[in-house]
Amino acid sequence: MSLIQKLGPGGRHGLATQESRDPIGYAVAALNRVAQSDLIDRLGLRRTTEQAVFTATRSGFRTATSAGRTFAKVGRRGEPGVRVPAAPRTGVFDLTPTEDEQMLVDVVTELAEEVLLPAAAEADEACAVPETVRAAAEEIGLPLLGVPEALGGISEERSAVAGTLVAEALARGDMGLAVATLAPGAVATALGLWGTDAQQRTYLPAFSGEGDGGVPAAALALNEPSVLFDVLSPATTAERRGDTLVLSGTKSLVPLGSEAELFVVGASLDGAPVLVLVESSTPGLSVEADPGMGVRAAGMTRLVLTDVTVPVDAVLGATDGTTYTECVRLSRLAWCALAVGTGQAVLDYVTPYVKERKAFGEPVAHRQSVAFMVANMAIELQAMRLLTYKAASRAAAGKDVGREVGLARTLCAAKGMQIGLDGVQLLGGHGFVKEHPVERWYRDLRAVGVMEGSVLV
Numbered sequence: 001m002s003l004i005q006k007l008g009p010g011g012r013h014g015l016a017t018q019e020s021r022d023p024i025g026y027a028v029a030a031l032n033r034v035a036q037s038d039l040i041d042r043l044g045l046r047r048t049t050e051q052a053v054f055t056a057t058r059s060g061f062r063t064a065t066s067a068g069r070t071f072a073k074v075g076r077r078g079e080p081g082v083r084v085p086a087a088p089r090t091g092v093f094d095l096t097p098t099e100d101e102q103m104l105v106d107v108v109t110e111l112a113e114e115v116l117l118p119a120a121a122e123a124d125e126a127c128a129v130p131e132t133v134r135a136a137a138e139e140i141g142l143p144l145l146g147v148p149e150a151l152g153g154i155s156e157e158r159s160a161v162a163g164t165l166v167a168e169a170l171a172r173g174d175m176g177l178a179v180a181t182l183a184p185g186a187v188a189t190a191l192g193l194w195g196t197d198a199q200q201r202t203y204l205p206a207f208s209g210e211g212d213g214g215v216p217a218a219a220l221a222l223n224e225p226s227v228l229f230d231v232l233s234p235a236t237t238a239e240r241r242g243d244t245l246v247l248s249g250t251k252s253l254v255p256l257g258s259e260a261e262l263f264v265v266g267a268s269l270d271g272a273p274v275l276v277l278v279e280s281s282t283p284g285l286s287v288e289a290d291p292g293m294g295v296r297a298a299g300m301t302r303l304v305l306t307d308v309t310v311p312v313d314a315v316l317g318a319t320d321g322t323t324y325t326e327c328v329r330l331s332r333l334a335w336c337a338l339a340v341g342t343g344q345a346v347l348d349y350v351t352p353y354v355k356e357r358k359a360f361g362e363p364v365a366h367r368q369s370v371a372f373m374v375a376n377m378a379i380e381l382q383a384m385r386l387l388t389y390k391a392a393s394r395a396a397a398g399k400d401v402g403r404e405v406g407l408a409r410t411l412c413a414a415k416g417m418q419i420g421l422d423g424v425q426l427l428g429g430h431g432f433v434k435e436h437p438v439e440r441w442y443r444d445l446r447a448v449g450v451m452e453g454s455v456l457v
Helices: 025-036 099-126 131-139 160-171 175-194 197-207 322-356 368-396 402-426 428-432 438-445
Strands: 062-064 218-221 237-241 244-254 262-269 272-279 285-289 301-311
Touching (some): 099 160, 099 175, 099 438, 160 175, 175 262, 322 402, 368 402
Antiparallel strands (some): 244 301, 262 272, 285 301
16 A cells, blocks of 8 residues: 555644554655645745844844743653664665655655745845745644654654755755754754653654644754864853753854744763753843854854753753764764755756857857866765765664765765855856855855754754
């Protein structure tokens, strides 16, 4: 029986309830319903400049964090939480997406083309996410991809491959908006991977849409604004004081910081890097605008922690640095996927352009220098994709991915930026103006080599 036949109406988001479900069957069902509905057609792209959010292009801002909702502490403290099992190991090296994964990619690609891409230019200028984009992402269940089924999510197996494919597909619309829509899911995924029973039961229900307020904005904050920053040695400190931790430091390039209700902050505890859950209502938190050259639509901010006090059990995962290191690797993998998606957008745009643009009476594509440049872009892009997919498949199987992520990150940072540069070059003078989106993609691709955190697969 096919997946479509097995999935029927009912359940959360109109999903089928059944004893045996495909790994990401719930997500596919939700996405398939949206693809067949008129949701995308009904979404009017409201001007982002009309939103009551910050515009940091000129004067910037500094404000206390959003108080947001109150997360009721529930669950058994100290008890391990629910864990999504790793995908079965077949021993066969095959990077072909499964039927479910391909359906997921198809619908997310439609979302990127019909919603993200038209909104990208204004979102980049305003450094803000249109509410229509956020609503569409929540409607198709993006924040739930990494949440275990036992906690109201959709994953029966580790979904690193699905997350990678989704990140790539979204980035073909716009990298900044992709980061913004994936940021809450990054925190939910971290809770699903490493959270205790109490942490999962306290925070995860909100990401599945339970309660008032909808899905909370949330952010994974690892970057810091220091010279020669080493993500594995954060300068932000977590000091033990009795049964509490006191955090001090500054995190930079934090997406959705002005509206986030929950942060996962990287800090140094007893000489080892750890992840700490910090609610936005905690005293001592403040936010500053932190716009950069690229990824501007994600609304990047700087998070300042001044003697922020949290319970000692706010640490997410192990305290010996292993959880933090795994988080860094999975985050870098997500950025590789974003680089692949944006690089594909550049290639898709310049290929017809050079065939149609004429100089000296013939298309510029007839020039070997132009044709070879486009061919090299396609070659490097495929290499980036293969390395990224291989690392994702190992992560999905629960294997060590240090080497694979390192290789993918190095290639995607260097060649992704080169693809953006070549795209601008191929458009000539048009590559320098905002009439064409290639200049924005070039700015976004330069972020891949410096970004840490923000997204997770």
